[in-house]
Amino acid sequence: ETGVTQSPTHLIKTRGQQVTLRCSSQSGHNTVSWYQQALGQGPQFIFQYYREEENGRGNFPPRFSGLQFPNYSSELNVNALELDDSALYLCASSLTLIDEQYFGPGTRLTVT
Amino acid sequence: KQEVTQIPAALSVPEGENLVLNCSFTDSAIYNLQWFRQDPGKGLTSLLLIQSSQREQTSGRLNASLDKSSGRSTLYIAASQPGDSATYLCAVRKEDSSYKLIFGSGTRLLVRP
Numbered sequence: 001e002t003g004v005t006q007s008p009t010h011l012i013k014t015r016g017q018q019v020t021l022r023c024s025s026q027s028g029h030n031t032v033s034w035y036q037q038a039l040g041q042g043p044q045f046i047f048q049y050y051r052e053e054e055n056g057r058g059n060f061p062p063r064f065s066g067l068q069f070p071n072y073s074s075e076l077n078v079n080a081l082e083l084d085d086s087a088l089y090l091c092a093s094s095l096t097l098i099d100e101q102y103f104g105p106g107t108r109l110t111v112t
Numbered sequence: 113k114q115e116v117t118q119i120p121a122a123l124s125v126p127e128g129e130n131l132v133l134n135c136s137f138t139d140s141a142i143y144n145l146q147w148f149r150q151d152p153g154k155g156l157t158s159l160l161l162i163q164s165s166q167r168e169q170t171s172g173r174l175n176a177s178l179d180k181s182s183g184r185s186t187l188y189i190a191a192s193q194p195g196d197s198a199t200y201l202c203a204v205r206k207e208d209s210s211y212k213l214i215f216g217s218g219t220r221l222l223v224r225p
Contacts, residue, residue, distance in 0.1 A: 033212060042116070042201055042215030043156075056210025090155060097211050098143065105155040 003027075004093050004104035012110045018079045021107045025072040025093030031055075032074045033101060034066060037088040049074060050097055078109075086111045114139040118202055118216035125192055126224050133187040133219045135202030140180050143205040147176050147187050150199045150218070159200075160187070164207075192223045 003026040013019050025032050031050045035043035045058035049068035063079040072093070078085055088108050092101035115138045125131055135145070144163045148156040160169045160176040162185070168177040175188040189196060199220045203213040 033210075035213075035215075040217070042203070042217045043213070045210075045212040045214070048210050048212060056208075056212060058212070088153070092213075097209075100146075100158070100161060101213060102158075103148075103156040108153065 004091065004102050006089075006091055006104040006107050008107060009105070010108045010110075012112065013081050015081055015083060015111055017081050018077065019081060019109060021076045021078075021089050021091075021109070023074045023076070023091035023093075023104055025074065025091075026102060027072060029072060029093035029095050029102075031094045031097050031099075031101075032068055033092045033094075034074075034076050035090045035092065036060070037090060037106070038084075039087070043090055046076070055097070081111045083111050085109065114142075114204065114206055114214050116202060116204055116214050116216040118200075118219050120219060121217065122220040122222075124222040124224060127192060127194060129192050129223075130188070130190050131192055131221075133189070133200050133202075133221070135185040135187070135216055137183045137185075137204050137214075139206075140183055141207045142180065143207045143211055145176075145178050145185050146203050146205070146213070147174075147185075148201040148203065150201060152199075156201065189221075192221075194223045194225050197221055197223050 033048040034046040037043040047057040068074040147159045162178040173190040199218040203215045
């Protein structure tokens with residue numbers, strides 16, 4: 001049990017819609033990273049937030065955006081959903097940038 | 113650009129066998145390397161973390177080694193059990209401003225009773 005929680009567990013959306021996924025980090029962890037895992041693939045880095053500021057971004061378009069809040073929670077927002085956005089979305093929190101990342105159980109997003 | 117490759121992609125063994133999973137990476141500028149286990153549809157469970165200055169880590173029946181200069185790591189599982197059936201992912205921690213994890217595609221392991 002890592003103490004990192006994500007909601008919802010599963011989500012079904014229609015192409016073109018917008019979605020917000022949520023993550024609650026372990027208390028005191030000031031860094032959160034988001035990853036996208038397509039079926040049969042390893043997770044791909046989307047972006048990272050450190051002390052509420054974006055601190056690095058992977059090869060994802062601007063319609064993927066995020067927020068980190070002072071209460072150690074964070075959000076991943078995806079606009080104009082596409083079929084290829086169907087994946088498991090994982091968040092990971094760490095005490096600082098260089099400390100071990102602890103993963104949540106993920107949110108399974110299906111876009112139809 | 114850092115790339116992580118895992119071989120084999122899938123493996124099926126009878127219960128009791130010792131087995132080795134392989135991971136290779138192209139850029140030796142890593143902060144650490146981590147092995148994860150993932151059950152179908154679930155999140156990631158960290159198994160072993162090896163810092164770049166270390167050569168190996170052990171936990172129970174698991175042993176992971178790291179050869180940073182050659183860009184390789186192996187995960188050794190002793191006396192495999194059906195409960196070990198899962199996907200095993202290797203990830204390197206990039207040594208840059210984000211220290212992000214870069215994952216391989218994983219090895220799907222099936223241990224037959």
